[in-house]
Amino acid sequence: MARLAAVAAQPSRRIIGLMSGTSLDGLDVVLCRCTGAGATLHVALEHFATVPYPLDLQQRLRAISQPTVQLQDVVVLHAEVARRQADMVLACLQKWGVGPAEVDVLASHGQTIWHAPRHQHGRPEFAHHATLQIGDGDHLAQLTGILTLSDFRQKHVAAGYEGAPLAPFADELLFRQPGVNRLLLNLGGIANFTLLPADGGPALATDTGPANTLLDHVVRQHYPNKSYDAGGYLAAQGHVHAGLLAALLAHPFFAQPFPKTTGPELFSPAYLKASQAKTSTTSLPAPDLLATLVELAATSVAQAARHYLGPQPTAEVLMSGGGAHNATLLAALARHLPTARLLSTAKASVPPDAKEALLFAVLANETLAGHPALSLGKISLPG
Ligand SMILES: Nc1ncnc2c1ncn2[C@@H]1O[C@H](COP(=O)(O)OP(=O)(O)OP(=O)(O)O)[C@@H](O)[C@H]1O
Ligand SMILES: CC(=O)N[C@H]1[C@@H]2OC[C@@H](O2)[C@@H](O)[C@@H]1O[C@H](C)C(=O)O
Structure with missing residues (x-):
């Protein structure tokens, strides 16, 4: 003692x-x-x-x-x-x-x-x-x-x-910048963010949905020597399947009010399998599956960002987590959030990993x- x-x-x-x-x-x-x-x-x-x-x-x-x-x-x-x-x-x-x-x-x-x-x-x-x-x-x-x-x-x-998420408690201490909306976006298995509002208002935080958890599952299933899609290279070769994306987005989690949290229990291989069965996409090539899951991650992050920051979010998005190395995911986020500045937490001297x-x-x-x-x-x- x-x-x-x-x-x-x-x-x-x-x-x-x-x-x-x-x-x-x-x-x-x-x-x-x-x-x-x-x-x-x-x-x-x-x-x-x-x-x-x-x-x-x-x-x-x-x-x-x-x-x-x-x-x-x-x-x-x-x-x-x-x-x-x-x-x-x-x-x-x-x-x-x-x-x-x-x-x-x-x-x-x-x-x-x-x-x-x-x-x-x-x-x-x-x-x-x-x-x-x-x-x-x-x-x-x-x-x-x-x-x-x-x-x-x-x-x-x-x-x-x-x-x-517990992240907002530390994000507040490490990243608050008066006059700037800062969105600390962590792209791990699950994606979550903390918003530190420009006006000095309290930190707001939520999970947004899956980031890498299902991507990793598809990679492990289809590419025995890989455990993840390095750089998003495989996803970049695929095409988004609009029907499957819509089925994935129909999950009740996305309609629940913010803030909310979740985990791989909900966004499990069974959820992916059921969405594929519903849309007759069980034989979709792996790159198309990956492209669709990347789009799901970007769409759900953007949906959450718009909820907190309005239809055209202006913010510094400081990214961390393994997904920050996925160029295909970053490109999708840039498309969904054209008015935001996508950066890494390195900008604030914190290595993203x-x-x-x-x-x-x-x-x-x-x-x-x-x-x-x-x-x-x-x-x-x-x-
Ligand atoms: N170079 C890379 N290119 C693409 N994806 C990558 C790369 N490096 C890591 N990842 C992805 O990031 C994942 C690990 O991310 P991270 O360690 O941030 O997640 P986590 O902390 O386990 O999840 P959570 O934050 O949800 O608890 C890997 O499983 C992989 O999918
Ligand atoms: C219950 C749990 O372990 N949640 C993790 C997970 O990983 C990302 C997201 O889901 C987030 O809610 C949380 O981790 C971070 C560190 C948090 O609590 O802020």
């Missing part, structure tokens, strides 16, 4: 942030120094790496995010994900020449295995939101020897919110600094 009190009292903290998102491609690891907190926060990024998940871990995580999951697999993976992530952290630190004792805090998102906002779980007897992230913080603290904060979403849910891991470092820093309204995460003491 003395260590916790000491870290809480420090004017500046060296923090590792960990994020593994819905794509299950690997663990993003950042090491940063957070000085101050809230309005006085300054973050200096020291190191960043993405450690790919081994194929067996990817496959087992994908298998437990299915309705027919074996409970024992969840129990085992709760400990195993944390232990494997601890090894990944220690390997990064060794590569960077930093000892665990030189790090004050480890901030871990864990792995979302099921996200169940009220409108999605369909259990009338429980009128509340629910979400589950695995990868237990005690294992991380014990194996790395670093004070760990984890499980950031549960308190958000306990307070009546959906457990996501490091952004989400940085978010959890910032959230841990706010909790430890005693932010009056932002104290997310559970604390695990090492030793």
